[in-house]
Amino acid sequence: SVSEADVRTMLGTIERSHVIEILRALADADAVALLAVVEQLSQQAPDYEGLLAELLTDLQQIAIAQVSAEAVDAHIEARDTLLELAQRMDPEDVQLYYQIGLIGRRDLPLSPDPRGGMEMILLRMLAFRPTTADQTETVARPVKLRPAATTPATNRASAPSASPTPAKAPVPSSAASVSEDSDWSSLVEGMRLKGMVRELAMNCTLEQQAGEQWQLTLDGEHQQLLNKTRQQQLEDKLAECLGKNLKLKIEIRGAASDTPARQRQREIDQRHAGAVEAITSDPNVKAFQKAFGATLHDETICPRDS
Template identity: 25%
Template sequence: MSYLVLARKYRPRNFAEMVGQEHVVLALSNALATQRLHHAYLFTGTRGVGKTTVSRILAKSLNCQGPDGQGGITATPCGVCQACQDIDAGRFIDYTELDAASNRGVDEVQALLEQAVYKPVQGRFKVFMIDEVHMLTNHAFNSMLKTLEEPPEYLKFVLATTDPQKVPVTVLSRCLQFNLRPMAPETVLEHLQTVLLNEQVPADVQALRLIARAARGSMRDALSLTDQAIAFGSGQLQEATVRQMLGSVDRTYVFQLIDALARADGRTVVDVSETLRINGLNAASTLEEMSTVLQRMAVLQAVPGLVADDAADPDAAETARLAALMPPDETQLLYSLCLHGRGELGLGPDEYAALTMVLLRLLAFKPDAQRAPAEKKTLNPASRPAERPARAAHSVAPQVAAAAAPVAPQQSPQAGQPVPVTPLPPGQVLPVIDSAPVSAVFEVNSQKPSVERSKSATDIVAVPVRVQAEPEPEPALSTGAADGADLAAVPADIRADNDGDFWYALVRQLISAEAVAALTRELALQSQLVARDGEDWLLRIERESLNQPAARDRLQQALKAAGHPARLAIEVGRVTDSPGRRNAQAVAEKMREAEAVIHADPFVQAMMRDFGAKIVPGSIKPV
């Protein structure tokens, strides 16, 4: 006697044996009990969730004759009458299954529909079941539309597909659609325990848990994997043998990797990755197991105690420990890296090298609030004495602002003495100061003996600095064209008074003369002149991509040709005033003026009042 595989042996024979599809079973059972039957049903879902099984049970329910031959339409077919047995055996003449994957043409569908004119021979209804219906051609779909919409009263259509998006809307509108969902791993696990108990096969719960996860919602796949595991384990299912068969990674390695990543231990990460390589464990399975653990960790971090109380899972305690060890933002980041890293495994030199890079990526982008910010090198590293004042201008702007505050007459410092710098109270914001020249005085050589400190002539260094003010949003010199095409030379009255106006006018002059272009032009437009000290100018930009040496050199050459031989230093920071911002404000102001003119026009107001006209947003353009 030939062996019958578990997937066929334990195929449900009635609705009561269906697992994981309660919503479909309830709807069909109620329809059969009240005999409110549709003429066409469409069952959708992934492989192995029960589409063909539901079709056969529905055919038995429609044609069941009962043990005594007097039965009618029922939601609980008897399974012993001739119709039920013939449908289970696949030889019922009034139940026809058509595989649309191999019979997808119009001729095959027409041959099936030709049988619709004949009444049932044995049963109460003819049932046409078309599997993988989305494989039919457009002509085949069109040929069945009329019969599908108004079939004879004794004919029922049952369609099944794994891809309902490919089924024409004209067919979907004629069917009653049911979506069979993928089954949860817990549901698959419970069913496997029942099956193996009937088969008297000893099984480890952890082994069945691995099979349930590997089935990915398909009960048929779970039963097929169980058959394979029984053969692989010589009649019993153990976690080690099932893990070896599936190529699954032991959770111990996963916990070691997550623990090492949480502690920023790169050596352990590399060592565990090398162990996976030596043991031949699957890299994709490693990332998949890590994603599962990280998802449970994220749930624990968001809802403490929700998963930690799961006593059936032996990994719950370790998962809870890691959830407390790793910050939530790192958990989310690592989860995202694991998901995207699975698609990169085939792109690396080998999958283990790609796995190591995915794991080390978290250490490279690890959020660390205690990490000291890297020192910004805002000026040219070449040690030129002329550049030191510019560096001081940027680094001591808060002290300069504090020193510029009004001082009572009786507290005025004597000539030659250091200016006291009073620290601001916590939370107080520095006031905006003018860009007039300010002298900042610093005491140096603070570690020398007190005898030398008395020599103010050598210990005090006066550094003249020009600090760029934080202007109000109102643009200055914004009446010209946005690109500065109509601007003449820089006016003499703003060359030394205001750095913002000076830089805005100078950039527009360069653009008008076509002295800068491409990235250099963008660098000039998006930068803010922070400080000037002779030939040393400090610019600030917000985007690091603009800080290119070649663009800076070309801008220096253009400034020199315009009569401003400057040595530029560029830093990255918050920009509050730049030519680009002023141009954008000028364009916005022109747009507001244009909209105000249109809205105030008497003709436009009359059209809106008398005919309900509306101004389309975005249709107004300033001239």
């Protein structure tokens, strides 16, 4: 007789347990466990695009459960496990994983090796997890070690009266090359943002700056990035970067053409176009095409500096 596992192996479909293992590894921020799951899957010649589709479906259900557990389909497979994961995972992380998964599913066919592409997508999910100070319970546990390392230095200095002043000391390290006169793209890089807060900043433009009042315009195509928590985090990071108190206001408008994200995409497109032109005009490539009837796929060409 033929078992379900045999059928799955022949068809390259994914066992449900592997998707759950990936979700648990993401919840634990365990990169080793993630790679171990991919290693197991690689023995079955899996459909990695199908795996991403199942992962995205489960992330959607987890996001729904974090809003209302009753809204999760009662008949969905592994419902109790997804509800458990909804309690363990930070909502902002879930949204980030979903977005990275969507982009990864689109780009997976461009990867020279499907398994390697899948590993990079999963590792990217962990690499871009937010590590803001107000999330120490979920994603910033390792950061708690840093204050312990700086305490002895403070004690050796024997200058407790100076300790209140360094409260703004971190400012120069992140703002050494930026100031209020810097363009918004430079400010975004100077703030060294991560995760969804960086995505929010990358899709904004600086509309107005009047003293402590700063107004940004968010590209309407990315309005889902805006919420009170991220706006406050961005305001705090900008104030820290510039070493001053300020109030940040963000308005949503139609498609913006000059956000850092769009600027970066234009640069990528220009470099890609230049690379395509260099390859297609190369005499050796032309000779190869003529001799063997070869076809050049532009989407597979990458600039050397990308």
